[in-house]
Amino acid sequence: MTTPMRRQYLQLKSQHPDCILLFRLGDFYEAFDGDAEIVARVCDVALTSRPVGNSQRVPLAGVPYHSVEGYLAQLVEAGHKVAVAEQVSEPGSGLVDREIQQVITKGTVAEPSMLIDDRNNYLAAVLFNARGNEAGIAYCDISTGEFAATQINGSDLAETEQRLGEELSHLRPSELITSEWNVEESGLAPLIGSLQAIVSSIEAWQVAFDTARSTLQRHFGVRSLDGFGLQESPQAVRAAAAVLAYLQEMQPSALSQLVRVQSYTVDEFMVLDDSTRRNLELTETIRGAEERGSLVRVLDETLTPMGGRLLRSWLGRPLLDTALINERLNAVQGLVDESNLRGQVRDALRGMGDLERWIARISQGKALPRDLTGVREVLGRAPGLRQLLISSGLAPASGPEDQSEAQGSADAFLKQMLDRLPDCSLSLELLERAIDDEPSATLANPGIIRPGYSEELDAIVDNSRYAKEWVAALEQVERTRLNIPSLKVGYNKVFGYYIEVRNTHAGKVPQEYIRKQTLTSAERYITPELKEYESQILNADERRLALEQQLFRRVCSELGARADEIRCLAEGLALLDVYASMAEVALKRRYCRPEINDGAAITITGGRHPVVEMTSEEPFVPNDAHLSPGELIHILTGPNMSGKSTFLRQTALITLLAQIGSFVPAASARIGVVDRIFTRIGASDELHRGQSTFMVEMIETANILNHATGRSLLILDEIGRGTSTYDGLAIAWAVVEHIHNSPSLRAKTQFATHYHELTDLADRLPQIVNYNVAVDDSGDDVVFLRRILPGRADRSYGVHVAQMAGLPRGVVRRAGEILLDLEASGAAGPATLLDQTPGRKQKEAMQVGLFADDHPAVESLRALDVDALSPLDALNRLYELRQLADSS
Ligand SMILES: Nc1ncnc2c1ncn2[C@@H]1O[C@H](COP(=O)(O)OP(=O)(O)O)[C@@H](O)[C@H]1O
Ligand SMILES: [Mg+2]
Structure with a gap:
């Protein structure tokens, strides 16, 4: 046997089994069973238990109703959905009626305290057609009323997912509604995981096209959806309906927010995939995932x-x-x-x-x-x-x-x-007329409505004021009338207003006084007249509050209209x-207006990196960049830490800023609009993400090669770095050739690399140009000048960098000798042999080229990725090399 309340609880819980149910019980919201354990853990409140009949007890955790908001925020933030059951009948002898009035989830919070000022909080729905080549996406922010939908078409599921992912990575929804879509197994699982979006599902029948269409028509009160521009987008219609149906179930009051749905197409915007958004640090840094240090912070x-x-x-x-x-x-x-x-x-x-x-x-x-x-x-x-x-x-x-x-x-x-x-002006006038200058903070206290707005309210306030004045004057009146100077009029919660007379004057108390309470040295009385005024005051307060609340609601609904x-x-x-x-x-920040055109070139003079120029300690050195069909691909070489990555990102950021309509950090800029910016940042720069695997790097490179067009901008920073030198070089080489040669690609590209061999490409392919970062090595130390100049870097300065990093003098000197030896022996770069012979022969040729020197020390030296060595590794390797050299 269970108690009636337990049955009521279980019945409510069964309406939303996937939610934590907060059950209003007097001054608390209580959670039971498994929910109680979660609430206790997440909100750090005590876990107790409660009897539910038959000497059985269940776990219980409660939070006080007046501070429930903070607890809700914690639960929702932790990814839970919370159903709130309120008491909907007056507490009497029997069981109070309760009803779930709202379900709060990450995507449906509207409390200001749970929202971030300058971020939208999107609830999005994603639905696919049966073949998977069309997807609808709709999103809303119920805290602002924004509601939009679009359809994305791909040639197959993979492509659709890809484009959907680009859109989701922009929206960053906190909650995703889907139907019959196994997110875990989809290609978007990593992205959705990284967004920390909670995934909610909706029944398939609710988003069948016909049902969806009528859901939208009913909601907007229209006969046709043509006015919304959704006629060609059945998946968008379904997704928009999914949002409505979900809100209907969770937060019906939010539906009134969504007064129109805006249709858009992703083709209107530059495509930025998730890794590009991250690499360019548009809204947060890669390292700390913080806004500080990101582009938006500067902007x-x-x-x-x-x-x-x-x-x-x-x-x-x-x-x-x-x-x-x-x-x-x-x-x-x-x-x-x-x-x-x-x-x-x-x-x-x-x-x-x-x-x-x-x-x-x-x-x-x-x-x-x-x-x-x-x-x-x-x-x-x-x-x-x-x-x-x-x-x-x-x-x-x-x-x-x-x-x-x-x-x-x-x-x-x-x-x-x-x-x-x-x-x-009408709304303003209403607000000025109706709402007090400084209204009370909550609806629980009077003092919201301005005097003069409602005659009825004014009358109540006037009457109660008269009664209050009468009571206030009573003390003086009675003191004089009865000649009792110490007579007092007071108020307490139990008796209300009373008249207090000290025992020394007991004889002067008139007949009409009714004794109410005896104290040690005084008696307290009431009179019928006093009680009459008291009830006028109390009634008035109650009526005033009720009326003010009612008027407030009316003002709100007028404004709402x-x-x-x-x-x-x-x-x-x-x-x-x-x-x-x-x-x-x-x-x-001394930005200039960019000139925007539909041409194929990007010409930047005196360009700066908008974030680095604000944060770097040394003065920022501006640089020029000119990308055009004739100078399509830039190969940028230069020592580590010389400024290659900064320069590449700067080109991308200036282009992006120009296309959002902003001025740009440059002396001048002419930007031929680009359809996409792709970035691929080499593994070592991304090690901290735990994604250093070569596989990830290659997937991203494949994505670029498969999706870039002649109008795209490609930023390739050290690709091929995640594997052995020869693999890496070979892949980098082939990628550049491919971008240059395949007619559908031919995208403007900046490619930073530490493979010097790649600079040979410029001699072979007409639209490839070499640049390098200038270095002053006339003194003992290498000084980075941060200037990007035409031509290849004459050497890698790896040894110099090793010296700057504090490698022992002896090691540096010895490495310098070895380097000289290597250079003198004319170890042929792969380029000399690479593009003479196609296909299989080319492969063999490359191997010959790569292993031309057969001394084991040289071989093992070549296999060394100097950039990836720690000083200690370098030392150890040098000892090994020395041994190899001695032993043969
Ligand atoms: N043009 C510049 N002017 C001033 N400082 C720069 C400039 N470019 C880069 N730097 C500084 O040099 C550091 C290393 O630059 P980075 O682009 O990462 O070098 P690389 O990619 O060649 O290893 C940056 O963090 C920045 O502080
Ligand atoms: Mg770099």
Whole structure:
């Protein structure tokens, strides 16, 4: 036998078996059984037990209701789904009714305390068609109301997954809804694992196409989905419906947020795969996974949370359309040129809170009074911003294009901006009229609604004020009337208001006083009149609170009805914030406006690495880069630590910044739009990720070769490093040849390598150019000049670097001798023989070339990967070499 409450608990639990059920019990939320153990562990609260009848006990862990938010955050953060069962009937003699009112998961949290200001929190759905060559993806952020969907088509499952992965790595959803998709076994398992997204599933019938379509039509109240641009995208329709169906089950109140679904195509944006996003450290560093040291940290001068989110979204999605890019650049230019305007705009934006999330909470019925005052404050500032823009008229953008054209775009921008800053005067007026200047923090206390807004409320407050004044005056009145100077009127929780008379004056107590309590030296009384006023006061307080809550809800729903306009304003402010931030950065860090075109060349003069220039201790040395069909592939050689990787990333980052519409760290830049940036960073640079395996490196290289186009930018840093020297060199060589020769590829490439032999390629293939990092070795030490110059590095300086690293003098000297010997013996690089003979013969030829010197010491020296040696290893190897040399 179990208790009725236990049965109720089990019944509720069975509705969401995969969730932790928090069961409201008086002032606590309790978790039982296995849930209790999890709650106790994750939230660090005591694990106890509770009887459930028949001398049986079950584990129990409870958290107090008033601080439940923090515990919810911990549970959700740990990847759990939490169902919250509230008491829905008044506690009486029998069992209280309970009902699950919401399920909170990583993707459906809306509490400000559980969200990060400048990050979106996406709940995404991913669905495939039966063949696996089409995938739909839809995502929403219920804290902002953003909802979008697209369909991705590949030639087969692998390609679809690949493109889906690129999209997911941009969105970084915290929760993924799927149906009939085994994530664990898919090619995306590692990515999804690294996102730490929780995966939730939905029943297949809910996302069958017909059901999905009607789900969307019902939700948006439309007869056809054509207006959303989803007619050609059945998988997108299914994915969008999956989001709706999931929310319906988990957080029905959030559905009101999703007022439209935006369709988009991934083709509008530059493709960046997950490893490129990581390698370029767009939003976090590779090493610490921290934002500090990442590109966004240098770039983010936004002043509002919605601006911060928009900037991050842009950063992950560079554009391809020159007109759209120029539109952004014009806006930035306008704010760069007009310093006054920029300053004023930024002053107006500074400290504006999260309008986007406030309005979301308001229309979800979850708002607190301070959310409304936040909105009021922003709405109050918006007209001033509009006025600023209008009176500035924005100076003509002095871009490189025709002046009148630039003027046209500045005007267009201004108009576009003004459309996006609606003045929302009705909402503002409502808020000013209805909400007190400093309303109470929660809905549990009166003092939210401003006097004058509601006659009924004012009447209640007036009456209660009269009663309060009467009670307040009573003490003086009675003291005089009865001539008892020590008479007191007081209040306590048990008797309410009372009159206290000390025993010395007991004789003067009038008849109408009713004795209530006896103290040692005094008596406490009440009178019918006092009780009458008391009940007026208490009633009034209760009625006042109830009415204020009701009025507050009404104000919220009125605002909710005009939420569209306020959301539009929020978007406009975000946009303006991002433009102003870009302008600020451009000036502060001396960025220039890039010229964007559809050509095939990238020409950067005086380019800098935006992050390294901020963090490095030595002055940053700018460099030029020119990639074009004639100089398609750069082979960059130079010693370790000389600046190769920095230079390569700098080219990629400048290109990316240009395509998000930002100014760039360079003296000048002309960027032919690129469709993708690929980066492959050699194994040693990524050792710490525990992914040093050669296999991973080759998979990524394969991906590049299979997907790059003539419009892509390839950054290859030390590929082939993860294997033995000869393998590595051979692969690097073949990869460069392939990029150069295969007609569908021919992508602009910068290739940094420590294989000097690769520089021979420039003599053989016309569109390959050598560059090297200049080094000054005229003194004793090698000085890195950080200048990128045409031509090959004449030597690797590995020995010098070894010296700088503190290898013993003797070892360095001996290594120098050996090196000289090697160079003198003219050990032929592979290049001389490689491309003379194709196919099998070539292989043999290479082997001959590679092993031309048959002295075992030389052979073993050649097999040495100097870059990968620790000083101690190097020493040991030298001893071995010495022995080899002696022994033959
Ligand atoms: N152009 C530059 N100006 C100033 N310092 C630079 C420059 N390029 C690189 N550096 C510094 O040199 C360090 C090593 O550069 P890196 O690009 O990693 O060298 P490599 O790839 O050749 O081993 C960087 O961390 C940076 O501090
Ligand atoms: Mg490097």
